[in-house]
Amino acid sequence: MLSFILRRLGTMALTMLCLTLVVFFLINLDPNLKKLAISQTEMHTSAEQLESWLVNHGYRQNFFSRYAQWLGIAPKQPVINPETGEPTKRFSFCNDPVVPTFSGVLQGDFGCSTKFKTTVASKLFPALGATGILMFWVLVVMVPISLLIGILAGMREGTRTDRTLSVASIASTATPEYVSGVIFTVIFASWLGWLNGSAASASRGITFYNFTLPVMTLAIYGIGYIARMTRASMVEVMTQQYIRTARLKGLSFGSVVVKHALRNALIAPFTVIMLQFPWLLTGVVIVEVMFRYQGFGYTLVEAAGNNDIDLLLGCSLVSVFIVLITQLISDVGYAFLNPRIRVQ
């Protein structure tokens, strides 16, 4: 087991290295750098001025050396002020080193956000915290409801309950966040006025009034998906021979479901829930933008919209990390839940 996890962690590190390299490359494409330079300088700057801004801020160094610096395996070079000839900080609002130092992601320095004019860390981590709260509530709502629906539907295949619940969960998977968000806002905020159509105030304090709509919107898509997986898994388990054995042992239907079916039926949805995270991330972005909640997704959109290189890299790193770690947890958890795999 340990060697399995170590191996997985190795693969994970390799994946992250490859992905950050790709992201680094895409963000630093020439048109993107130009856009950054334009947004960071005054209006109507000439092409030479843009170019010199880029040079002055270190964006014209060799690609790989910059990547290494960002990563922290090469010392970060200060930029030379063209007027004084002195090495200076790249951006006045960050504590970039003035002497070459190893100061990259590996050292915990995520760089400098050009959009928010602060360090990436001081922007990114509070945002992550905010999103964590949102995710927590989403999971609290989504997981029990979806498992319950799935189990009820799959317990007795083909009954009316099953068909109703199945169609309902199919409908909910057909409703992406930007659709359900709009519909819920129309119904609960515009028509009924029960809930707040914006979660901007939730950064200061979560209330039922300002937080229900984002949570509901995010949960609804996942509920359908997980419920369908659970149902499929449950239906399959209920046709297994050992369920018949249990029934013919004289167990009541309730005990058969609870004692014999559930554990086996929940193995598959567990992995599904874990693998839901990449999808949830998209949902988070949509919901945070739609309800103006200052979380990770909101930060990501701002970073991407303004070509805030370090912030965007930080966001990518975090999201890829989350995806990979959930995959790892899902595999380990699967092995844990399924005794057949555990021994191998």
Add this chain to the structure above:
Amino acid sequence: MNEAVRNPAEPIIEIENLSISFFTRKGEIPAVMDFSCTVMPGEAMGIVGESGCGKSTVSLGIMRDLSNIGKIVGGRIKFQGKDMGELSEEELRAIRGNKIAMIYQEPMASLNPAMKVGQQLMEVPLIHDKVSKEEAYKRALEMVRSVRLPDPERMMRSFPHQLSGGQQQRIVIAMALLSKPALLLLDEPTTALDVTVEAGIVDLVKGLGEKFGTSMIFVSHNLGLILETCDRITVMYSGEAVETGKIKDVFDRMRHPYTQGLFRSIPLPGADKNSRPLISIPGQLPLPHERPKGCNFGPRCHHFVEGVCNAAEIPMIAVEGHEGHFSRCVRFNEIDWEALPPGAKKVNERIEPGAPVLKIEDLRKYYKVGGSEVFGSSGGRVVKANETISFMARESETVAIVGESGCGKSTLAKVLLGLETASSGSVTLGNKQIESTSVEKRSVETVSSIQMVFQNPFDTLNPSHTVGSQIIRTLEKFNVGKTVADRRKRMLELLDLVKLPRAFETRKPRQLSGGQKQRIGVARAFAGDAKVVVADEPVSALDVSVQAAVTELLMDIQRKNKTTMLFISHDLSVVRYIADRVVVMYLGYIVEQGTTDQIFSPPYHPYTEALLSAIPIADTSVIKKHIVLEGDIPSAMNPPTGCPFQTRCGYKKLVPDNLCETQVPPVKNLGDGHMSLCWLADDVLAKMEPVIKFDKEHAAHEGVPDDAPQGAAGPGFAGAPPKRPRGKRPKLTDG
């Protein structure tokens, strides 16, 4: 201790005219019609029939567990005098698992994979007897011990997947017995197991009636097994019981043409491919919604008389002179039971094998397993699938390769066909060395001259292509014919060859029955005039009545083409019938080889002897030496030291110096090319008795024509054994 034994005269279960239907999208499918049977306390009733004839449905009907589309549409089931139809769900549950328990075919599937064995066992007393946890544990442990499982405490703590198939089935049996049921339903309990393991389970099951007073309904497709385990038998065909009676009456004096057909189509001792070939039942099982009027067996019966057999539905008719013997045939009194069906009486000339075609010398195949793909292999192990395999096959000869699962039969086939390459040794086909040429690199000629017939008919044809196109593709690959029209002509000829209508050309495999698919498989193998055909259990997945036809077909074509056939099988009865020479394998080694006569008569290799004893034979006049092997086949990942068979061998103690456990025995020549891999000394070998004896006085088998010369009952049978005592068959102890 059990209320079941209160009144021995009162039947445990009475099934009266039971009819069960499934209601599907396509309408009502009558799965069981007018089925009656009675089981007395302590009695074992066998239900035999081919797949889909309704055996399982009967047992699930008794349990009232027919899923939501199955319904009992007529008749009654009375259990201990009470009509089960009137019981509430609550009362039913009190009976299930308590008074009636059931055991099914797939032991692995019957156990909850995520629950420890002990917990699953303990559930039974916990539900039904409401005992404490400790008491439940004690009872479960006790029962695990009494189904003869080693190390019961560890078993209780294991998950099902940590046990072998045989152990799992013992656990399932223990679970069924825990509540001391009055009736035990066993639905093909050993079909998924190896023969030597099966023998152990059968041995266990046989004692149950005496030990616990349990009555049994034993469902199987294997007549031999029924003979070994049951007192009475019911033969089912196409949803109906067609004959029922005491084992002896039905086996020795059957009164239904279908029963007789079954017996004629299985290779009983005495059958011989040249002098007394099998007689197959023509045609195939009717689909449930296409059953004919009157006798269901009519279309396949050669005693069929228009207007008599199909006039009206036929009831069960009592056979006079036999108590409790009934047959669903209106003509059984008029039929000449001795007569062979028209055209069946054919005697084939014995063919002398020609020059050697295939030579295998010291072949080894090792697999590397384990180790990781990503970071290079670390700590991978070697599985020795084939070790020092040497044998030879000649033109027109049939060489059988016998062994249980994991013995390396299929690996050998793969190496021969080039799907794998050998680790060392040589394979010579004609005059070409082919052991290290994988199939992609073989010339078309080599490829077409060694071909294969696969085991599973449902898997052997690609479901997406028509039958015709699959054969034509084969011809194309083998460079047969120049134009598309040529190949199509040849394809139609091949269909003729395997006795299928030419209209099958455009059919998809799912429109074919198992036997028909297997015939296409045969046609494909012979498409390029193969010199060697490897047949991997070609009939074992087929129904009994079709097996004979496919076997005969295979042999006819072989005869005509002078093909060499390697016939892979686990079933020694079929092997004795079909093979000229036999190779017995165990855990990758050839443990014994020789002519069929040499293999089937003493001296034996200890494993061959056990295998012979394990095969159930559906003949009341056969007396077998009783050998039950301990434990299971070791895993090839983790083979024993020394002799591969030493973990289970009963003769080990007769070999001095612990040689069996330390050194691989030498190949010993017992004369005339009879080779055995064993340390046993000549004097021990000389004392071995035949495993199967043939009671000559008893051989007056009605129905099986007795035209073969006496004494030539088949290879390997001793003459005049002691007279068979009445009732229980004698149990001989190990030699």
Add this chain to the structure above:
Amino acid sequence: MQLEYIGAFDVVLGVLARFWPVWIALVVVMGASFAYKKRLGLYGQLFDSAVGIAGVGICLFWLFTAIFASTVAPFNPLAQVAIMKDALPGAVEPQSGLVYLFGGDKLARDVFSRMVYGSQIVLIIAPAATGFALMVGITLGLPAGYYGGKIDTVLSFLANLVLAFPVILLFYLLVTPGIMDTPIPYAMAGLFFLFPIVFFSVLFWTRYKKRPDRLYILLGLTLIIGGWVYAGLVFDADPFRIIHIDPNQLNIFVAVVFASSPGVFRIVRGLVMDIKTRDYVAAAQTRGESPWYIMLWEILPNARGPLIVDACLRIGYTTILLGTLGYFGLGLAPESPDWGTAIKDASRLLRSFIHPALPPTIALMSFVLGLNLLADSLREQSMKD
């Protein structure tokens, strides 16, 4: 000037009436399918269940809407009629006398017409992108599953790499105006669009190697048609000027194919690993078939069931994805009538007007629902056999 309005009932009637060509086509196709369902195989079996009929019905509805969009929609989806700005549903456009059935949006365009034309964008891009993703996923998934070993390790690693990328981030990086100045989208298009040509060439080559008469015709057709489409899509150099794709759309298309292929790859790989253990594959090997023949002709046809189901679901996801792109204003032109863009525009103004938001949301939802129902009942039916 005061706008005239028609009543709610008239709006409903009006909408139903505008869809007349769709209704006719639906009745003809569904009627015929229903009548001949016995002979139509798996498609026919869909008509056995209410869910299946609903799924087919909804999908066909949008298909026909896309086909007959110019007849169904009363207005040009881009035309602005200043007076109709934010008009409520049922407002009559004074000049033509036609009705803004679902009202006007903030740029005074007809919401109904935009919804109808929006279906065209979705119904072209989503199935086509799914088709290409299938080609890529199948062509790579087959060898990965069949050979295993190193090929599998490398391809699976790459696939997992893409899958570990949160979709939204991927699109923020791949679908930007800036990237169109670089050769990246064209290089990717050049690579992806090669797959179908390779796929079909290998398909025919392996099957008809020994029958040159057929082989040359089929190969020739593949190369000519494939090359023509390829030239048109990648280099925008179709000599007949028929095949042309907007650079914006090419960008989106490529990104969607890129994001979708690894999923297909994984499914195909899993199916192949399962199917390759069957005896008919061994039978093909023992008669000396080449690996690619076995993959394409022995294994792939038997994987079609799950692949068809997956394709339906995938078209649904892609539709959602396109909506997401529109919602974030990525890729498509800001005035494009696609549903995602329309939802974005409308959701900003939800507080004042809700009517422009509902038609595109409901359209998108119903189309995806239709596809999901279709997939569900396909799966159900194919399991019954």
